[in-house]
Amino acid sequence: MLQLSVNKRRSDAHRGPALTDLRRGEAGVLDRLDLPEEDARRLMELGFLPGSRITAALSAPGGDPRVFEVDGSEVALRRETAARLKLRFEPGSPGMVPNP
Amino acid sequence: MSLCAGCPSAGAPAAPPASPLRTVALVGPPNSGKSTLFNKLTGLRQKVGNFPGVTVERHTGQVFFPDGRAVTLIDLPGVYSLSPRSEDEQVTRDVLTGALPDTPGPDAILLILDSTILARQLMLAAPILSLRIPTLVVLNMADDLRGRGGSLDLEALAAQLGAPVALVSARQGEGLEPLFEFLRNSAGAPQPRELPVLQEIPKCRQWAGRVSHRSGYHPPAPPLWTRRLDALFLHPVAGPLTFLGVVLLVFQLLFTAAAPLMDGIRFLVAASGRWVEAVLPASPLRSLLIEGVWGGVGSVLVFLPQILLLFLFIGVLEDSGYLARAALIADRTMARFGLQGKSFIPLLSAYACAVPAILSTRTIENKRDRVATILIAPFMTCSARLPVYTLIIAAFLPNRPLAGAFLGTRAAALLGLYALGFGAAVATARILKSSVLKSERTPFMLEMPSYRWPTFQSLGLRLLDRAKVFLRRAGTVILAVTVGLWALAHLPLQEGKAPPIEQSLAGTLGRTIEPAIRPLGFNWKIGIGLVTSLAAREVIVGTLGTIYGMEGDAHSQSLQQSLQKDLTPGAAVALLIFFAFAMQCISTIAVVRRETGGWRWPAIQFSYMTALAFLGAFLANHLV
Numbered sequence: 001m002l003q004l005s006v007n008k009r010r011s012d013a014h015r016g017p018a019l020t021d022l023r024r025g026e027a028g029v030l031d032r033l034d035l036p037e038e039d040a041r042r043l044m045e046l047g048f049l050p051g052s053r054i055t056a057a058l059s060a061p062g063g064d065p066r067v068f069e070v071d072g073s074e075v076a077l078r079r080e081t082a083a084r085l086k087l088r089f090e091p092g093s094p095g096m097v098p099n100p
Numbered sequence: 101m102s103l104c105a106g107c108p109s110a111g112a113p114a115a116p117p118a119s120p121l122r123t124v125a126l127v128g129p130p131n132s133g134k135s136t137l138f139n140k141l142t143g144l145r146q147k148v149g150n151f152p153g154v155t156v157e158r159h160t161g162q163v164f165f166p167d168g169r170a171v172t173l174i175d176l177p178g179v180y181s182l183s184p185r186s187e188d189e190q191v192t193r194d195v196l197t198g199a200l201p202d203t204p205g206p207d208a209i210l211l212i213l214d215s216t217i218l219a220r221q222l223m224l225a226a227p228i229l230s231l232r233i234p235t236l237v238v239l240n241m242a243d244d245l246r247g248r249g250g251s252l253d254l255e256a257l258a259a260q261l262g263a264p265v266a267l268v269s270a271r272q273g274e275g276l277e278p279l280f281e282f283l284r285n286s287a288g289a290p291q292p293r294e295l296p297v298l299q300e301i302p303k304c305r306q307w308a309g310r311v312s313h314r315s316g317y318h319p320p321a322p323p324l325w326t327r328r329l330d331a332l333f334l335h336p337v338a339g340p341l342t343f344l345g346v347v348l349l350v351f352q353l354l355f356t357a358a359a360p361l362m363d364g365i366r367f368l369v370a371a372s373g374r375w376v377e378a379v380l381p382a383s384p385l386r387s388l389l390i391e392g393v394w395g396g397v398g399s400v401l402v403f404l405p406q407i408l409l410l411f412l413f414i415g416v417l418e419d420s421g422y423l424a425r426a427a428l429i430a431d432r433t434m435a436r437f438g439l440q441g442k443s444f445i446p447l448l449s450a451y452a453c454a455v456p457a458i459l460s461t462r463t464i465e466n467k468r469d470r471v472a473t474i475l476i477a478p479f480m481t482c483s484a485r486l487p488v489y490t491l492i493i494a495a496f497l498p499n500r501p502l503a504g505a506f507l508g509t510r511a512a513a514l515l516g517l518y519a520l521g522f523g524a525a526v527a528t529a530r531i532l533k534s535s536v537l538k539s540e541r542t543p544f545m546l547e548m549p550s551y552r553w554p555t556f557q558s559l560g561l562r563l564l565d566r567a568k569v570f571l572r573r574a575g576t577v578i579l580a581v582t583v584g585l586w587a588l589a590h591l592p593l594q595e596g597k598a599p600p601i602e603q604s605l606a607g608t609l610g611r612t613i614e615p616a617i618r619p620l621g622f623n624w625k626i627g628i629g630l631v632t633s634l635a636a637r638e639v640i641v642g643t644l645g646t647i648y649g650m651e652g653d654a655h656s657q658s659l660q661q662s663l664q665k666d667l668t669p670g671a672a673v674a675l676l677i678f679f680a681f682a683m684q685c686i687s688t689i690a691v692v693r694r695e696t697g698g699w700r701w702p703a704i705q706f707s708y709m710t711a712l713a714f715l716g717a718f719l720a721n722h723l724v
Contacts, residue, residue, distance in 0.1 A: 041183070042185075044302070046180070059334065061429065064431075065544060071220045072216070075548065076428050076431075076544075076545070077545055
């Protein structure tokens with residue numbers, strides 16, 4: 001728990017919003033994957049490509065891991081991974097757009 | 101609507117191809133319905149084996165044509181790309197390029213894609229089409245696509261890809277004729293309009309998007325029922341409760357639903373045994389048949405319905421898509437013990453058998469995570485423990501309702517033993533992951549498939565597979581051990597007759613190790629069972645069946661009653677705990693040696709598990 005909250009604060013503080021900042025039903029546009037090359041490629045194969053629109057969906061009890069809707073399918077990610085998928089900053093919003 | 105574009109026409113008298121197809125590979129991403137299609141095309145004509153040199157499972161099957169020709173289909177592991185990063189991808193790539201010895205490259209490929217997420221799935225088409233092997237692109241889940249209002253222009257897609265395209269529903273068996281046509285006549289090498297740079301994933305995705313756009317692809321609406329069911333199964337309160345309910349129901353049914361079938365087999369074994377006894381004259385052969393084969397193999401056969409039932413439940417949970425949700429709910433618990441999500445699936449399949457579970461750890465890229473998962477997998481309660489557990493629980497615990505009709509004492513005891521094995525596994529994982537096998541965590545990603553009804557054919561084939569494996573074991577390992585034991589129990593001859601069992605070779609062996617196991621509450625007969633069950637856990641049931649069968653009054657009392665006389669309740673609990681922890685399985689030891697590349701890990705694992713088994717049984721015998 002301690003480690004998770006530290007992660008979250010760090011991501012909020014100086015690296016911009018991440019997938020973890022999306023609440024259920026909210027969507028955002030992926031900017032980059034702060035992960036080692038291999039891990040990033042795996043995620044990209046599942047649809048987590050920079051520029052793609054990602055919607056937060058249901059989660060396991062406690063909010064971790066959470067299911068994300070991406071490219072027509074649903075993929076579950078742990079909080080530690082979702083925190084390293086950064087959302088695009090858009091003027092007027094913290095990288096988040098409400099889901100239509 | 102034509103369901104195949106660019107396919108060899110069924111009506112036109114197609115010229116026989118210069119070289120007829122012999123082997124065809126089925127390739128596709130995970131969950132695209134490859135195995136369902138494979139089952140539909142091959143029916144019962146399939147075999148499970150391994151690729152030469154590697155131990156990734158290989159399913160092959162035959163498709164026969166009226167003219168007597170046959171094509172061999174190979175079902176490959178599901179992959180998202182052909183860049184070799186895990187063992188599965190490496191094998192798929194090697195098979196397709198013909199790089200494996202003894203496995204010639206395929207003459208053609210069936211590329212299976214989920215039509216409901218076509219744009220993304222087409223990414224795999226790029227590396228496959230660039231192999232220049234004749235390929236039929238099979239868009240699966242046509243029923244889902246239609247039902248949710250999606251559509252596409254097959255002709256346009258075939259033109260873009262330069263390869264024939266068929267729209268099918270493997271589950272419904274719909275639209276499969278073009279596949280048979282393709283297998284009969286093949287097609288030329290694919291001529292795609294353009295291909296992306298394969299190493300760059302964003303480029304591949306853009307290409308796939310362009311192709312699906314130019315093919316007039318309209319993605320279907322989101323799966324309504326999946327959303328509705330997830331709202332229940334992933335509900336913060338109802339979700340975990342359902343999870344718990346499913347687990348309890350499975351355990352309860354393992355006892356109640358299997359009981360009549362097991363009684364039926366027990367009756368048949370006993371009746372046929374009496375018949376053999378009546379027909380044959382008294383002779384060593386009759387004694388071997390009755391005490392060795394019927395007493396030994398027969399008492400193991402009784403557990404076939406229970407094991408099939410377990411595989412039926414696992415099959416339903418997996419095929420319906422619930423297993424992925426269960427993995428999601430359980431993930432937090434796994435993370436707490438330092439395990440990554442990918443370890444969950446191997447550990448779950450270890451409930452059936454540790455051997456395929458250890459093989460399936462090949463999908464874990466991180467070497468240390470993989471070894472940790474291999475080391476703890478044998479703690480998970482495999483189906484071979486089930487006969488041992490059931491025998492002892494039924495002998496010592498009267499079945500009383502515990503929570504209404506829903507949970508009885510016996511099911512609860514069994515559940516406790518499963519929990520004990522799981523507890524030992526995660527505690528061991530915790531120790532390993534915080535010491536010798538410490539590593540960076542790799543991301544957990546798990547695709548949530550849409551819910552689907554499991555099909556009878558898929559479940560039936562699974563059960564048939566399992567029944568074959570079980571009967572093969574009963575007919576080989578278990579038969580050999582019980583016959584060998586019967587011989588040891590009848591030698592050395594005294595005045596031309598078998599000695600009393602205490603003085604036989606088996607009896608001597610049992611009494612030699614008795615001092616070591618007496619603190620656990622076991623006598624020399626149980627000791628013989630512990631030794632023989634080193635071959636496989638369920639052998640102890642056969643062994644005890646043989647030994648107690650030789651004591652003469654086998655027909656006046658059952659194996660359960662004999663055990664009640666020979667074990668105190670404390671010793672019975674000790675025996676259960678011993679089997680929960682000990683690594684009594686030669687196949688597992690062999691596969692761990694092969695997968696970890698040496699004797700070091702299996703030796704450590706065997707010693708650790710045996711020590712834990714002795715300690716646990718000792719404590720149980722003295723505390724209960």
